[in-house]
Amino acid sequence: MLPDVATISHCARLFPRTIEEVSKLATSAINEAKASIGKILDVTDENWISVVRARDSAISAFTATRDVLGIVKETAILKDVRSAASRNYVDMEGFFNANIRYNRDLEGKIRNFIEKNPGEYKDSSERAYYAKETLKEFRHLGLSAADAQFKKIQDMNADIQVVATKYDDAISADVKKIPFTLDELTGVPSDILNGLSKDPTDESSVLVGLDYPTYFAVQRACQVSSTREKLATAFENRAYPQNIPVLKNLLSHRKLFAAELGFKSYAAWDFFRNMAGDTSTVSNFLSLSVQPLQKKWRSELDSLLTSDDGAIKRTTNGKIKQSDIQFMMHRYKTKHLSVDENIIREYFPVDYTIPKIFEVLGSFFDVQFLRADYADFWADDVFAMTIICKRTESLLGHIICDLYPREGKYGHACCASIIPSEQSSDGSSHSPALAVVLANFPKKTSTSPGLLLHSDVETLFHEIGHALHAIYGRCEMTTVAAYNVKMDFIEVPSQFIEEWAWEKDILQKISCHYKTQAVLPEELINAKLKARYFFAGFSNLRQVLLGMYSLCVHQDDIEAQTDLDDKMRNLWESLFPEIEPIPNSHFSCSFGHLSGYGASYYSYHYSKAFAMDVLDYVQANGGLYDPQVGSRYKHALLGKGGSIDPTTIMRDFLGREPNLNAYWQRLGV
Template sequence: MSDLSIDFSKNLSEENTILTFTEEELAGVPEDFLKSLEKNEDGKLKVSLKYPHYFPCMKKARNPETRKKLETAFNSRCLKPNTAILEELVELRSQKADILGFPTHAAFVLDMRMAKDPEKVRTFLVDLAQKLRPLQEQEVKVYLEYKKEECDKYGYEYDGKIHYWDLRYYMTMTEERQYAVDSNLLKEYFPMEVVTTGLLDIYRELLDLKFTQVKDVEVWHPEVTLYSVVDRESSNLLGYFYLDLYPREGKYGHAACFGLQPGCIQPDGKRQITVAAMVANFTKPTEDKPALLTHDEVETYFHEFGHVMHQICAQSEFALFSGTSVERDFVEAPSQMLENWCWEKEPLQRMSKHYKTGEAFPDHLLDKPIKSRIANAGMFNLRQILLGMFDQTIHTQKKVDTAKLFSEISQEYLGFPSTEGTNMSASFGHLAGGYDAQYYGYMWSEVFCMDMFYTRFKKEGIMSPKFGGDYRRYILQPGGSIDAADMLRNFLGRDPTPEAFLISKGLNPNA
């Protein structure tokens, strides 16, 4: 199983498909993005399936055939080898659960999680889907209106349906039209250096820490930087973290935090410090522009850095409970909670400055992305539920046809099947990378994170060092040495409830 998981990830990281398009086929995509693309000998533009290429095209390429080609290729990455690997893993996991006396792999995994059993997870996902369905139905009506309008305007065939290759395009259009969010204009206010400085400053103030870049140190690539973290009150060194922020050939393709050395008490009674690395694939700088982040990328940066802080602020005695070694369905909550700072005025102003003029984020621009947070909430969250439900379903079976099942569950939750010939799960790294039977945890933990944010910070001050101190003490510091349910009770002063989560999606929890 371990070898298969490694092969699955290796196949993904070595995947290097290139598609070529004319400028006309990429109409609608930002000019600066087109300029950054290499050309082949025929003068066509080369587009890879890595995030910094794929997502700008899927969000803005007007031609549906271009999007279809890209989406088909993207969801066919490693199709043959990884489909076979995933389906073998499902069988082996089922056998292992049987040997250990559990009815299914999901039951085995959840036994040591907050949720405890697969039925509880299924109920959670189904209930949430029912509440989100009305939002999604309204959103699809809007997407179809926009699609008809586009087809009439540019002479494309209108089929009255939304497909996978339409989704990000019309979600982006909804944000731009209903909330007047111009993502390309917003990017100009988020140069990487300014975001990094602002982000570190916010975490410093909130958690009472001091960050110092360590110069002249050996790193694995010239773009990687190293920082030390010191507790400001005691001046104790807590640990180090690396930032590896840009894509390159053969590198891990997503964004993640990796623990490199756990914090713990050594046999001599001294504390071993924590070392962690944050890895991402943000858009690289060009000759005439610094690296400019989208608002989504700023949120990703904040989220993954939250995991870094969880690693470094944890003060558990044993390495087994160090940092993010909490129940897997709680592990995202501390970082998701901190994402909220990317949707509040003061933190956004501290992380932004126009890359040319140095001008602060104007209020009229800032209000728009903040209000747009609930844009596409139905479709986005139902897609998360689809992924969680797929993960649970394959891990309650002994054998599975992953492509067929994914398409069926997609039809059920999104209202359309997979694109023919694709299998998204062949590139669903979480299923081979340690999240098996646990992907629901993103939504599960978001319920807790919203409760923490709304109950403490939103009511009483998002930059409050007092609540930041409580957060560090009750949520980050214990690592996995205390049950997550107890940590939440200690911080909230009560059991958690889902009301804040529903409010954050634009729903009335009492309806």
């Protein structure tokens, strides 16, 4: 049984406050999991409930506690408590891998049951899918191998983790800075220049770092082409040459690992449990994207060239340098698409906009979001939104919102499903669920009104999109409830809800100038909308390029360092024939997503396309305030969690095959 989250105080009590409470919670979860697994292994009266569902419940109870500690390690006020939660979290992960995920006895018991008792699940589509996916998971993890081979696979996996960490570490460790004189940095805004340190070896120069904010600020604004080129060359050579052997090692380890598991390539292994399923689906999706995006990019390029006053020099073969693109686009935007984000944010004070965001969602979801500022959360400014179904008045769950920065707190935005909804043993009802949203928005204080940037508004919609998936995903099997779906589908609901931040009507509903109380003026909204996709051809085509790169290096043979560089250069030349890539670039050394995402870089772009299809359907069938189409979204899409194949979910929701038309239309392709 999962912890009860019937009330806000139940929710608050889940999160331990002291080191002792943290370790007590972890120990009891481990002991409970040991007992549950022992019971499953010993059970003689075997049926779906006593074997398969018992394992599912044991896993979800254990991961719920682990995920509670995942929040504590990122949010607790006291550093010692955060550290204790972090240590216990790692221990729990270790326990999970050794005793649950890679437990061969448990796997044998489950496999045997599934193979010998099809009558226990074949009449239920959810159970049949669960059984099929469980066997796929076992194959993916190598659990079906013989003992010696299994040991080898585990060792290989451990080696891959070590090499991947080495690759990431080399990128983080490369903090080199490039000296430039102030003349060479002409055009760079003073707030960036003021943040640069002096070069200790040459007092006429300052040092420019290669961190993202500094690098992109200089690339966009610096008027000196040679500076941009020099800086871009340094940026594209981060962790070079040290990461060349590391990356080759990583790719060859992954290739051998996949082969040992019986897959043709690491990419094939990586996609096996994804919605896309195989390399040809991903490859086709990426290839299909090229032509429309190239068409859009060419029209963007025409705009850039038309407005160019001769400041951009071409290469000898008439191409534009890669290092000039950011500058050209920024200059065009400043001249023709100017949007002052600091003016826009004046219309989004936190204490007006945040409640309004929940209010506009309430109509579509047909729920009431009731705010509770419960004094016993881990910090004073943490609150919860309780979600009540308007029709049945039943409690669906809670979203705990920790939205403002604090010392030692997690520095980005995210959503975590903590307690998924659990089906009662007779299948007649579901328990309420709990999700947590973390963010770092500007807080209202006595001296500041707490104004959200439009990108903050978009982020909040996005994370609430995940949270509502966590609340509504209700299945018989709890490990596939909430947003426990395939990794290339997980961003569909969040990216669909994120789109609400780009709807004129909604922007007006959630805006209120902090001094004048005026709604966001139409001309500012129009300017923002016009600028949004203006260079979407370039940015999306670059995403496709990176998706193709991460696929091909995990699919093809990489013999030499030049293979890694040649592949990147060839992709640039075929996708962007008008652009001269940075010479002597070794971007593969610092393409950080290669370690974490493997071959699956395509997934963001992929789920965005599905999210646009969902949005298009909703707009055409009642719109964003219509509870009827909202009900269809809740039940046919969110409500399924990971209990059926996402392609089927999309088909059932749309009433047709999903396609890319809505995506192209939005991008203006």
